[in-house]
Amino acid sequence: MENWYIPITIIPGIGLLILSTSNLMVALSNEMRMLIADTTTTQILMEKKLRQLKLLNSAMVFLYSSVGFLLVSGLVSGIMQSVGGHNNSFIYITIGGICWALIGLALLVIYSFKAVKLRQDQFNNKC
Structure with missing residues (x-):
């Protein structure tokens, strides 16, 4: 079977x-750069923006890792097929890659909710 x-x-x-x-x-x-130039920006707002940036960075790491897992999985499966092997280890690597992608997606969903909350706080001048 060609998988x-x-x-x-x-x-x-x-x-x-x-x-x-x-x-x-x-x-x-870019938004953070503009806020740094603004002298009225509060420390709390900048800390929240830095946490947002960390969250996005973490999501990127999981997404990049997921691509790596999926590439290795396709490579292992292709090599096994060409040599006539019947090792199904590529399935576990594929599942790992999909799980890492789902974690990255979960982080992006969390980011989205927090970004809206932060915008609401900025609009209400709580930060």
Whole structure:
């Protein structure tokens, strides 16, 4: 059974997540740069923005790792198929990659909720 392509087909979707997350990181970094230049910015607001940046960075690490797992899985499966082996270890590597991607997605969901809450606090001048 040819299963080497299954983990490889998931990678473009994760790549789009990585692209959108890196765009979020750039936008957040630019916002932080503007807040640093503003003398009325509070320390609390900057700390919250730094926590947001850390959360996005963690999500990126999980997404990048997921791509690595899926690439290795496809490679192992393809090699096993070409040498006639029947080792199903690629399935566990694929599951690991999917789990890492799900953790990255969970971090992005947490980021989204916290970003909205922070915007509400900024609007209400609580930070």
